[in-house]
Amino acid sequence: MSAPFGQLQWLRACYRALPHLGLFALLIAAWEVLVRTGVIASIMVPRPSSIGASIVELYFVKGTIWRHFFITLGEAVGGFLIGAAIAVALAIGSSLWEPFRRYVSPYAVVLNVTPGIALTPIIIAWFGFGMGSKMALAAIISFFPIFVNTLTGLTQPDTEREELFRSLGSSERQVFWMLRVPSALPLMFAGFKIGLTTALIGAVVAEFAQATEGVGVLMSRFSFQLNMGASIATLLSMTLIGLILFYSMEFLDDRTVFWRREERRAAASRNRARAWKRYAKLNSKSGSSI
């Protein structure tokens, strides 16, 4: 119904993107010229065209990067899941039981102020050269933001609504699941977004330190060979992983905490109306058949 309107919006979006694309093209062209004319030594900074050539070779012709790409992606996601599971469990425990929080939080703080990256050699000694050590480091450095955000979310005071639940004769369990958890979700997702990004840092740093596979290994190998074009082409794969992770979490956030955005609310509203009618229909049928 809104096809002409939709097209117009597309045109507008393209129009708005034009200056950005122009600036980007200009920067790349200037870079290319500076290296070609010898102002910048090409052995230190590769020409954009040679990065482009490396991208074509690594990603499309030989496809060598993909194996490493998925290994690093897996390490980051695996580490994040482990870190998030522990962080959420400890945060729930801390929110429900004050003494538990008192005992746990000093360790959480110590873990946070110690640079997580500095644990790399120890982690590698413990977990070996494989994916295990990468996931462990990713888990450790993604733990804290998730822990803090979840705990803050779960312990936000909401006196009036707690009183409402109490006046309705609810159990503690009901208050937790029906009030506290949904109220905490926005903050929890903020923590997940930070945690997932830091998990990638953990995985890559551990790969730089000691590993046989992953984009970190590939990149340090190319750097040692002074193959700067391939090195930067590999770096861009990390950017790609980061973008994939960030937007996946953004997507989950948008669907889970749907009540914050008008668009999602409207969609949820329609879905629930449909579900309600389905239920009513089903019930009236079974009612009449009896």
Add this chain to the structure above:
Amino acid sequence: MATADSRVRDPVVGGNSVGKTFAGGTVVALENASFDIEKGSFVSLVGPSGCGKSTLLRLIAGLIEPTSGSLQVHGSKVSAPRQDVAMMFQRATLLEWRTAIENVLLPTEIQRRVTADDRNRAMELLQLVGLGEFAFSFPAQLSGGMQQRVALARLLQTGADVLLMDEPFGALDEFTRERLNIELLRIVGEVGATTIFVTHNIAEAIFLADKVYVMTPRPGRLAQVIDVPLARPRELAVQTSPEFNRLVEDARETLGAL
């Protein structure tokens, strides 16, 4: 000065020298309150802040316990929140992740498994408060007045016959509040509930109620009981009648003579 009133025939809610202190006895929120509230009647508690009206409401709701004296609802002592008493707050306190109808169903969900009848009842109540078309809207899509209507439907969904309202429309603008007050009278009349309504607005208290308890602060106590003999159903125009103004003056005198 106000004591248990012997004229009440069928008391649903009763208090016997109820007192409540906070902070280890240093703050007297309510002192020696005795009262009997008749079945199906509408009672207003009016007074300035700190007069203990919200405290009294929370005591009846079983949310807090009295320091002295005792309270009864339907002849049994109040010691915890109970199913025959329900409360509505100044803020709508809706859950933003639930649609209007799901918010109305919350009390039922807390008590037991929701049945098709419960769902139909919730829909009827939303229609009763004039929000049938907004059943599947989320709170953020509703105005402040509409949110309070949802809260009112939720209050009725509990099935409680004693309704406690703590300045339920206090945060709304004057026009919305007046309209909702008229609707409130219609609705509680329809369901036949006993209502205790807290406000700091004297005219509002008198307009709504069969009986007004005027409360005074420091320490909070029931200072005066005013019977409101105005005929029902009441229109807004009743507020300009001499009889109404005499009642307002009466309450003002008590509050002014602190």
